[in-house]
Amino acid sequence: MSDFYKKILDNNKKWVERTLEKDPNYFKDLAKGQKPPLLWIGCSDSRVPANEIIGAKPGEVFVHRNIANMVVHSDMNMLSVLDYSVNVLKVKHVIVCGHYGCGGVKAAMGNDSIGIIDNWIRHIKDVYRLHEQYLDSIADEEARFNTFVEINTKEQVFDLSKTSIVQAAWRNGQDLTLHGWVYGLNSGYVTDLQVNISSNKDLDEVYRLKF
Numbered sequence: 001m002s003d004f005y006k007k008i009l010d011n012n013k014k015w016v017e018r019t020l021e022k023d024p025n026y027f028k029d030l031a032k033g034q035k036p037p038l039l040w041i042g043c044s045d046s047r048v049p050a051n052e053i054i055g056a057k058p059g060e061v062f063v064h065r066n067i068a069n070m071v072v073h074s075d076m077n078m079l080s081v082l083d084y085s086v087n088v089l090k091v092k093h094v095i096v097c098g099h100y101g102c103g104g105v106k107a108a109m110g111n112d113s114i115g116i117i118d119n120w121i122r123h124i125k126d127v128y129r130l131h132e133q134y135l136d137s138i139a140d141e142e143a144r145f146n147t148f149v150e151i152n153t154k155e156q157v158f159d160l161s162k163t164s165i166v167q168a169a170w171r172n173g174q175d176l177t178l179h180g181w182v183y184g185l186n187s188g189y190v191t192d193l194q195v196n197i198s199s200n201k202d203l204d205e206v207y208r209l210k211f
Helices: 003-022 026-030 076-087 103-108 118-130 132-136 141-161 164-171
Strands: 038-043 061-066 093-099 177-183 190-197
Touching: 003 026, 038 076, 061 076, 076 093, 076 164, 093 141, 103 118, 103 141, 118 132, 118 141, 132 141, 141 164, 141 177, 141 190
Parallel strands: 038 061, 038 093, 093 177
Antiparallel strands: 177 190
């Protein structure tokens, strides 16, 4: 057994012991069920831990993560998480959280082939193409990178609002609001991108589903 593997097993035991010292019923209560008010769709990057960023405890955030926090309409994994969150857990908020310095977004700005992930990165490239004229007008590369991170996050919020799952919830009068954030790795703070959607009125008519 490697030292690293043994260390993480030992860390688990220590964490359980510390937790039980504070609350002997912690895990018994946690096992009774979950009722999180929030679904977090974030990046797989190990530096962006959803619970810690917002100071939430286990059971308070339902989480889905992938490369560059994408909402792809054909991604059954994401759609299954979204459906369960909205229709079973009845979350009231969904946050799509990107982060500055995102490797997936950076890769989409170049032409290097990385491997099978190229197929995923193409979804991010599609976002760049939609905003190419504006992004290419930003001379400073770092500023263009940061702006693309923000634009990509906003587009994922809009893509989320176009799903039949979200629109059906709104049609049924469910209290559900979508938000876009970007997390700063070098500061720890999140930036609210001020894209907060609670109905399909902000969508082009072609995306408004009739039930």
